[in-house]
Amino acid sequence: MFKKSILLAVTALGLGGFVSVTQSPVSSAASMPGSLSYHKANFNAKIGTNYKSFKLTNHAPNSSYKNIKTTSWKKSGLKAGTKVHVDLYANQGLQFNWYRITKYSTKKATKHTKVQKYWIYGQALVLPKSITNQLALSY
Template sequence: MFKKSILLAVTALSFGGFVSVAQSPASSAASRTGSLSYHKANFTAKIGANYKSFKLTNHVPNSNYKNKETTSWAKSGFKKGTKVHVDMFASQGLQYNWYRISKYSTKKATKHTKVQKYWIYGEALVLPKSITNQLVFSY
C-alpha cells in the first residue's frame, strides 16, 4: 500500500514542476473502507481549479472520529491558486489520499500561534514536484 503511494508520487513527479494527481471523486473514496495510514509531510501545494467540488473537513472523512465537521471555502479564505502548507497526509491505498493543509506563511510561527488546519481530498490540490514523508501511524 505505501509502495503504491510512492510509485504514484514518483510517476507524477517525473513530469516536473507542479502536477495534479488524478484520483477518484471524493464522495466514492470517503465511502470505502480499508486501512487508513497517516504520514508526516512538509511541503507546499496549491489549491487546484476544481477545489469547490471537494469539502474541507476537520478529520479525514473515512476516519473513526465521530465529530467530523466541514468548513466552507469562503470561511477558510482559500481559493484557486492559493499556496498552502501540507504537514500530513492520510492514505487508504493507491487512490484515496487526503492532505492536511493550513495557510502558507513565510513568517515563522511562535509556540503560541494557533493555525487552523483542514483535511482536503488530493484531487483538489496541485502537488509539488518533490514530496517527502514518513509513516506516522495506522489503524
C-alpha cells in the same frame, strides 16, 4: 466494495442490459472498509482551480473520528492559487489521498499562535512534481 460492483454488473447483465456504475472518489472511499494510514509530510502546494468541487474538513474523511465538520471555502480564506503548507497526508489504498493543509505563511508560528488546519482531497491541490513522483514511488 469490489464484491458490490461485481454484483451490480452481474445483475445488470442478467437483466439484459449494460449499466455503467460510477461513483465519486470521496463517496467510494467513505464506504470502503479498512483503515487510513497517515504519513508525515513537509512541503508546499497550491489550491487547484477545481477546489470548489471538494470539501474542507477538520479530520480526514473515513477516519475513525465521529464528528467530522466541514468549513466553507469563503470562511477559510482559501481560493484557487493560494499557497498552502502540507504537514500530513493520509491514504487508503492507492487511489484515495487526503492532505492536511494550513495557509502558507513566511512568519514562524509561535507556541501560542493558532493555525487552522484542514483536510482536503488530493485532487483539489496542485502538488509539486517532485512530491508527486515521491508519493507514487512510496506505494
